[in-house]
Every structure is written in C-alpha cells, then in structure tokens.
Amino acid sequence: MINEIPEVVILRLPLYARVLAILDDQGTDVVSSQTLGTMLQATPAQIRKDLSYFGRFGKQGRGYKVSGLLRELRQILGLEKQWSVVLIGVGQLGRAILSYGGFAPQGFHIIAAFDSNPASVGQRVGDLVVRDVKDLETVAGDRQVDIGIVAVPAEACQEVVDLLCQSGVRAILNYAPVQPRTPKGVWVRDIDPVVALQSMTYHLKSLEGRRDTAGGRGRRVAAASS
Amino acid sequence: MINEIPEVVILRLPLYARVLAILDDQGTDVVSSQTLGTMLQATPAQIRKDLSYFGRFGKQGRGYKVSGLLRELRQILGLEKQWSVVLIGVGQLGRAILSYGGFAPQGFHIIAAFDSNPASVGQRVGDLVVRDVKDLETVAGDRQVDIGIVAVPAEACQEVVDLLCQSGVRAILNYAPVQPRTPKGVWVRDIDPVVALQSMTYHLKSLEGRRDTAGGRGRRVAAASS
DNA sequence: TTCTGTGAACGGATTCACAGCA
DNA sequence: TGCTGTGAATCCGTTCACAGAA
Incomplete structure (x- = not known):
C-alpha cells in the first residue's frame, strides 16, 4: 500500500x-x-x-x-474524537447553525460564537455569549480550536478566514458565497445552496415547459464544498 | 460541437x-x-x-x-428565468431556509411551504401560510413547480421526494442526511454540513496535536450534493 | 458457491503546448 | 506580443474480470 x-x-x-x-x-x-x-x-x-x-x-x-x-x-x-468548532458570524444564518441540533451528536461541538457587529457582541444565543471577533485569537490560544464555520457576508469572508488560519484552525466550513483562499494544510468545504440550484437549472432549462419528458437523465452529484 | x-x-x-x-x-x-x-x-x-x-x-x-x-x-x-420553488418541511431548518434572503434575488422564488405536522399547517411563516403536504400535488397542478427543497427528517425524505417527483418537480435540493432515489430526469443536490465536516476530519486527524505543521496540503473540494 | 480484494483495462477529465487571431 | 481555442498527451478515477478465501 x-x-x-x-x-x-x-x-x-x-x-x-x-x-x-x-x-x-x-x-x-x-x-x-x-x-x-x-x-x-x-x-x-x-x-x-x-x-x-x-x-x-x-x-x-x-x-x-x-x-x-x-x-x-x-x-x-476521525469521528471517534470530539472536535471543537467556532462559529463566525451570528446573523440569521449563524443563529440557525447554532440552533441546529445535528452537529453535537456527531462530535462537533460549537464552543464559541463570534461577530464583528457591536450590537450582537455580548448577546446570548442558545447557551453561548457572542464574542467580538477580535477575541478569536485569544480564545484559540486558550483552547484548541479545530474547525471554523464561516457564516459572514461575502465581503468579510476572506478576512475572517485569514484570521481563522492565523489562529491555528485547519478546517473551515464556509457558507459565504465566495471561495476564500487558504494556506496549504487548511481544508475548506463550501456550502452554497444557490450554486447548487444553479447547476440544476442548466438541466431544467433544456426540458422547458415539458412536464413528463424522459429526457436527460437526472444525476446525483456530491455538492458540498469547493 | x-x-x-x-x-x-x-x-x-x-x-x-x-x-x-x-x-x-x-x-x-x-x-x-x-x-x-x-x-x-x-x-x-x-x-x-x-x-x-x-x-x-x-x-x-x-x-x-x-x-x-x-x-x-x-x-x-438558465439564470435569466424565474424559477418556482416549493419547500417541504417547516421545522427549524425549513424556517431558516424560508427566511434566507439569498434565493429570491437569484431568481428562485419559494411559492409555497408544506409540512405534515398538523400543528404547523396553517401557520404563517414569513409571507407564506404552511400547507399540508397532502396538498402538494394539487398546488403543483395549479402552478408549475420547478424545484423542491427538502428539509424534513431523514426518515421522511424518500417519501417526500417521491411525492415531489410525482408532482412533476425535476430538481431537488435535499437537506436531509440521506440520499433519496429519484427516477431518471430528476436532479438532486444534497447538502449535509456534517458530511462536509466528516471528510475534513480525516485530514485533521493525521496532524493531531500539531498546531503549525506544513503537512498534507489543504484542498478545496466542491461540496454540494450527491 | 458466494462475495471480497485487486491488477489491468478503460474512459473521462485535466493539462500541455501550440497554431492563430488581435 | 498576449491571450484564446483546441487537438494531443497525460493523468487519474472507475469498472472489469478473475484469483482466492470462506
């Protein structure tokens, strides 16, 4: 082998x-x-x-x-291990991610949430208090952080990803609709539902109007990150 | 060509x-x-x-x-066209999807939302009233439905997908953590953040403990559907 | 007999490298 | 000179087909 x-x-x-x-x-x-x-x-x-x-x-x-x-x-x-995760961006999407019950049972524990908006910082969301994104490096210095989830607007994505990388995070789940650049050794998976839809419309387009065509056969494609 | x-x-x-x-x-x-x-x-x-x-x-x-x-x-x-979308499953995830502002500006209009739980049916969510999933075929008979978004528990996924296919939907964005089977001509993209994380942990595992290894170079993989 | 594990064959996608146009 | 468009070469993943273990 x-x-x-x-x-x-x-x-x-x-x-x-x-x-x-x-x-x-x-x-x-x-x-x-x-x-x-x-x-x-x-x-x-x-x-x-x-x-x-x-x-x-x-x-x-x-x-x-x-x-x-x-x-x-x-x-x-590596699923037998518990992984510690931080979330950046506590807008609507970020809040939905925090309240999603599917991560913890699989060993992914969100240990902190960050935002740059002073109005959000200090707020309690679920059982976390939102911290200023400026504190990210400090937090990552105190406890090992394995994974970052990025739920910020496109414009802020690269900046946040850079910060995560500096903080020693080596895996990023990116919900922002851009592909951030990362140094070698840092893994990224992008999730963008709009992009997923847009590659299906290509196929729908050609069957326009018809309701029951046996046309181009549907296929399944792993649509996770990029 | x-x-x-x-x-x-x-x-x-x-x-x-x-x-x-x-x-x-x-x-x-x-x-x-x-x-x-x-x-x-x-x-x-x-x-x-x-x-x-x-x-x-x-x-x-x-x-x-x-x-x-x-x-x-x-x-x-096919992005110049407006596409009509229905959402099935108005739990926490479904509600988050409904309130997500990213679909409409890209031409994806959620025209109806369905659930099977009688407690949810009739509720107003955003500017839609949740309908019984039994009415799906009726609604799809009235207005062309192009795309279905599935946000139901794993156990209900296949059933809901079958129903969508019967209703003439030819593209499905699936958030349930299973891969539904569809007839030819129906396209599926799966979005599962846990699966996306789980393929990154494989790489993290090998660098265990080390904070600044130049080890396996990170890569980006399109993580949308399957 | 049944079903795994795997080298070899195949096929498809990526990259190369260059002809050709502005 | 700069950059596209594209056959040809290469690389890589999938499938085949069969030897071998239960």
Missing part, C-alpha cells in the same frame, strides 16, 4: 458511514458491497475498491460485518 | 458566473483566463476549455469581456 488515497474516496467515506449507521440501527449484521452499492447508488466495485485503500474489512463469500466496518470507518475518518 | 458536456463543467459554471458578477460590479470590463484562474483557484487552461464547450467568448490577445461572458453564462445556466 504505497498509494496516495484519492480525495474523492475520502469524500465518499462519510456517506458509507452514514448508511452503515442506519443498517446497524436496524440490526443488520452483515452486508455485501452489492447491497451497499444499491443503497448508495454506487457500483459494488467502487465500494470494494474504496475500502481496499484502508484494509481488508470483508469476508469472502459473506460480505462486511456492519458494526465492524462502521467502527473502522469512524476510526479512519 | 458533437460533444456531451461533462457534468463537472456544469458544476463549475455557477462559480464562474459568481466571480464574473463581482468583477462586473467592480467595473472591470475585460478579464483573462489567467486572472479568472487565480480568483477561482483553477488553471487558466481549465477555464478556457470549459468555456469552449459553449462557444468562443474570448478575444485573442485580450481576454473575455466580463459583462458579455456573464450574460452568456447566465443564459447557458
């Missing part, structure tokens, strides 16, 4: 983990690449190949043990 | 349009693939090649006229 693991493979692992968790909940204990492929809309060969980058998790003639494979993937992805 | 246009190219066009809009606002009137490449963190060759699938928009020795290219891209992507 001299291989460099392709980034696309890494992007798929969380999806594998997600369906394995569902299977595990259902009490399924063994699953084949075939079945997994059906659930994930992928080929069995792709799943086997992807997993083979990391080890030999299956049993020939049987398949993969659900709980075991799930544990392996969580291990590989 | 006998070519089928690669889907990855379509996924990049909205990003091109986004920076061109910024340049246009700034009053820049000509831009080279070089400059565009720097702004988008892409190679100039890729940008030229991508654009060449659709026509010859540049002038040798000069570059691309910003406003002209922007207009072309908006045309190609």
Whole structure:
C-alpha cells in the first residue's frame, strides 16, 4: 500500500458511514458491497475498491460485518474524537447553525460564537455569549480550536478566514458565497445552496415547459464544498 | 460541437458566473483566463476549455469581456428565468431556509411551504401560510413547480421526494442526511454540513496535536450534493 | 458457491503546448 | 506580443474480470 488515497474516496467515506449507521440501527449484521452499492447508488466495485485503500474489512463469500466496518470507518475518518468548532458570524444564518441540533451528536461541538457587529457582541444565543471577533485569537490560544464555520457576508469572508488560519484552525466550513483562499494544510468545504440550484437549472432549462419528458437523465452529484 | 458536456463543467459554471458578477460590479470590463484562474483557484487552461464547450467568448490577445461572458453564462445556466420553488418541511431548518434572503434575488422564488405536522399547517411563516403536504400535488397542478427543497427528517425524505417527483418537480435540493432515489430526469443536490465536516476530519486527524505543521496540503473540494 | 480484494483495462477529465487571431 | 481555442498527451478515477478465501 504505497498509494496516495484519492480525495474523492475520502469524500465518499462519510456517506458509507452514514448508511452503515442506519443498517446497524436496524440490526443488520452483515452486508455485501452489492447491497451497499444499491443503497448508495454506487457500483459494488467502487465500494470494494474504496475500502481496499484502508484494509481488508470483508469476508469472502459473506460480505462486511456492519458494526465492524462502521467502527473502522469512524476510526479512519476521525469521528471517534470530539472536535471543537467556532462559529463566525451570528446573523440569521449563524443563529440557525447554532440552533441546529445535528452537529453535537456527531462530535462537533460549537464552543464559541463570534461577530464583528457591536450590537450582537455580548448577546446570548442558545447557551453561548457572542464574542467580538477580535477575541478569536485569544480564545484559540486558550483552547484548541479545530474547525471554523464561516457564516459572514461575502465581503468579510476572506478576512475572517485569514484570521481563522492565523489562529491555528485547519478546517473551515464556509457558507459565504465566495471561495476564500487558504494556506496549504487548511481544508475548506463550501456550502452554497444557490450554486447548487444553479447547476440544476442548466438541466431544467433544456426540458422547458415539458412536464413528463424522459429526457436527460437526472444525476446525483456530491455538492458540498469547493 | 458533437460533444456531451461533462457534468463537472456544469458544476463549475455557477462559480464562474459568481466571480464574473463581482468583477462586473467592480467595473472591470475585460478579464483573462489567467486572472479568472487565480480568483477561482483553477488553471487558466481549465477555464478556457470549459468555456469552449459553449462557444468562443474570448478575444485573442485580450481576454473575455466580463459583462458579455456573464450574460452568456447566465443564459447557458438558465439564470435569466424565474424559477418556482416549493419547500417541504417547516421545522427549524425549513424556517431558516424560508427566511434566507439569498434565493429570491437569484431568481428562485419559494411559492409555497408544506409540512405534515398538523400543528404547523396553517401557520404563517414569513409571507407564506404552511400547507399540508397532502396538498402538494394539487398546488403543483395549479402552478408549475420547478424545484423542491427538502428539509424534513431523514426518515421522511424518500417519501417526500417521491411525492415531489410525482408532482412533476425535476430538481431537488435535499437537506436531509440521506440520499433519496429519484427516477431518471430528476436532479438532486444534497447538502449535509456534517458530511462536509466528516471528510475534513480525516485530514485533521493525521496532524493531531500539531498546531503549525506544513503537512498534507489543504484542498478545496466542491461540496454540494450527491 | 458466494462475495471480497485487486491488477489491468478503460474512459473521462485535466493539462500541455501550440497554431492563430488581435 | 498576449491571450484564446483546441487537438494531443497525460493523468487519474472507475469498472472489469478473475484469483482466492470462506
């Protein structure tokens, strides 16, 4: 195994983990690449190949043990660890992110929220008090911060990202509609629902007006970051 | 031009349009693939090649006229049209989506919101009254609905997506943490911030503890849908 | 027999490199 | 001279197909 693991493979692992968790909940204990492929809309060969980058998790003639494979993937992805996250930007979007219950159960803990607007600073939001973005480096000096979530307007994005990078953050989930530049070693995923919609309208456009065309076949594309 | 246009190219066009809009606002009137490449963190060759699938928009020795290219891209992507959107699921996430001001200015108009919870049905949210999801087909029969945004729990996702497809919707922006199955001709983009985070932790894990490693160079990956 | 793991073949996307136009 | 447009070359990810383990 001299291989460099392709980034696309890494992007798929969380999806594998997600369906394995569902299977595990259902009490399924063994699953084949075939079945997994059906659930994930992928080929069995792709799943086997992807997993083979990391080890030999299956049993020939049987398949993969659900709980075991799930544990392996969580291990590989670093999901057994608790990650500390800071949020920058406590506008409408930022508040929605803070109140979203989906992060903590997956080990992502938002430990602080920042804004630059003096009107927001000091406000209580959920169980955090909004701090001035100027304090970010101080906070990051006190406690390790692994991940930053950026929910500021486009104009402020690069500045905020620079600050996060200076503060030692190495992963950024960016909701601003621009692609910030980062130094090597800092990872970014962009989430922009408008961009996601805009690439679908390309396909809709061509079927204009028709309601029941069997035309261009729909496809699914991983739409997370850029 | 006998070519089928690669889907990855379509996924990049909205990003091109986004920076061109910024340049246009700034009053820049000509831009080279070089400059565009720097702004988008892409190679100039890729940008030229991508654009060449659709026509010859540049002038040798000069570059691309910003406003002209922007207009072309908006045309190609179908962004000059107004698109009608329905939202399914008016929980916390759904409400945040409704109050998000970023869709309408880009031509995406949320014309109705649905939920299955009787407690929500009839409630006023923004300037919409939440309707019962059972009325979806009726509404879609009255007015053309182009796009569905799904913001329901994982368990309800497939059911809701099936209903949207039956109602003639051909593009779905899915916020539920599962990948729904759709018939050919229906496009899906998945947005799951947790999945986006989980593929970054893979990279963070390996640098564990170190604060200033020049280790694995960070990369940017389009993280929109799947 | 069934299903994994994997080298080899394939196909598609990116990059190169240059001809050609302004 | 500067930069586009584009075939050709390259790179990389996916799929095939089969050997081998249960």
